[in-house]
Structures are given as C-alpha cells and as structure tokens.
Amino acid sequence: MTDDERDAESSADAGTVPETIATYLRLRGLEPSPRAYRRRRRRRGADDDENQPFTGGRDPHGLGDVISNLTRESGWDPQLAREDVVRAWDEVAGEDTARRTRPVAFHDGVLTVQADSTAWAKQLQLMRAHILTEIMRRFPEAGVETIRFIGPDVPSWKWGPRAIPGRGPRDTYG
Incomplete structure (x- = not known):
C-alpha cells in the first residue's frame, strides 16, 4: 500500500474514527479501523460505567449501610x-x-x-x-x-488428687 492510498483511506475513515484516535494510530504506524474502534468503544462502555459520574450506584452510602455491609462480608x-x-x-x-x-x-x-x-x-x-x-x-x-x-456458681468440694467419690455435703447452698 502506497502513502497516497493510506492517506485516502485514512481520510475516508476520518469521518467515523475520532480525529485524536486517528492521529494517534497514524503516529504509531497503525491504520485506524472504524470497526475495531466501535468494538473497543462498546467493550469499554460496559467496563467504565462504574467510573462515569451521575450513573447508578455512585451515590454516597450512609455509615450504617457501610458498617452493615462490612459486618456481613466479614462474617461477623x-x-x-x-x-x-x-x-x-x-x-x-x-x-x-x-x-x-x-x-x-x-x-x-x-x-x-x-x-x-x-x-x-x-x-x-x-x-x-x-x-x-x-x-x-x-x-x-x-x-x-x-x-x-x-444454678448459682458454688465452690466445688471435690478438688485435689485425693477426692473421694460420693455426693459430698448437702443442703449447703441455694
């Protein structure tokens, strides 16, 4: 492809590809393709939606909501x-x-x-x-x-190595 053909093709594509992208691609030695630009733009639009201002999910959250989400996600x-x-x-x-x-x-x-x-x-x-x-x-x-x-926490009479099995003292507490 000659330089004249490239210039003609890039001027034909200039209407569909933004001038800044066409200039960038021309300086990098790449040919601007309107089809690739549209695909890239569609793909980027879905990913960058969260970074766009005034879109859903961008409103500030209350402190109670943030803490509730934190405790739920942490398993607390x-x-x-x-x-x-x-x-x-x-x-x-x-x-x-x-x-x-x-x-x-x-x-x-x-x-x-x-x-x-x-x-x-x-x-x-x-x-x-x-x-x-x-x-x-x-x-x-x-x-x-x-x-x-x-019942109440009462002291144990059975402690030590020589404790004798049996009921022990009765009717002392409670």
Whole structure:
C-alpha cells in the first residue's frame, strides 16, 4: 500500500474514527479501523460505567449501610447477634427474670444462663420454650438452638488428687 492510498483511506475513515484516535494510530504506524474502534468503544462502555459520574450506584452510602455491609462480608453477623441477645436479655426474658439471671456462655448453639438460685433455674426450665421462641424471633442470626439453665456458681468440694467419690455435703447452698 502506497502513502497516497493510506492517506485516502485514512481520510475516508476520518469521518467515523475520532480525529485524536486517528492521529494517534497514524503516529504509531497503525491504520485506524472504524470497526475495531466501535468494538473497543462498546467493550469499554460496559467496563467504565462504574467510573462515569451521575450513573447508578455512585451515590454516597450512609455509615450504617457501610458498617452493615462490612459486618456481613466479614462474617461477623452471628457473633454480633449473640452479643445482642446478651445486651437485650432483660427485654427477651423479662425484667424480673433478668434481675435474677444472666447469660454466661454460648457454645455450639447452646445458650447457658446462670440463675441466682436453683429454684429460679428450675422455674426457668419450665419457661424455656417461651424464652427460646422469643430469642429466635428477635435474633435469628444468633443461632441459639437451646437454652441451658444452671444454678448459682458454688465452690466445688471435690478438688485435689485425693477426692473421694460420693455426693459430698448437702443442703449447703441455694
């Protein structure tokens, strides 16, 4: 192809290819092709859409939305839901019950709640279904499957290498 043919072809293509791209391609020694330009433009249009101003998804997000997305993507939602159960225990169990009990552990879907006395622990075992339903309704992400109620934390009389098997002292606490 001679220089005259190139000039004629590039002047014919000049109407379809922008002048700046034609100049760039001419200086690089490449021939401007309108078909390649259109393909490249279509492909670039889909990729660069997120970088264009005033397009969808470009609005600023609120801090609550950003933190919610962060906790969801990081996998923190179940742990935060369990913390919410502990924080809202007085609303879930009721004020009287919450004054005499407190959640102490959560392991493998079992929420352990410690009561002030063994009588309260036994009474709460009868209310287990109601409390568990309320927890599942309010905090489904927490993963609470069952609740275990225990009495007060009393010292153990069985410690040391020479502990004797048996029931030990009775009617001392609770």
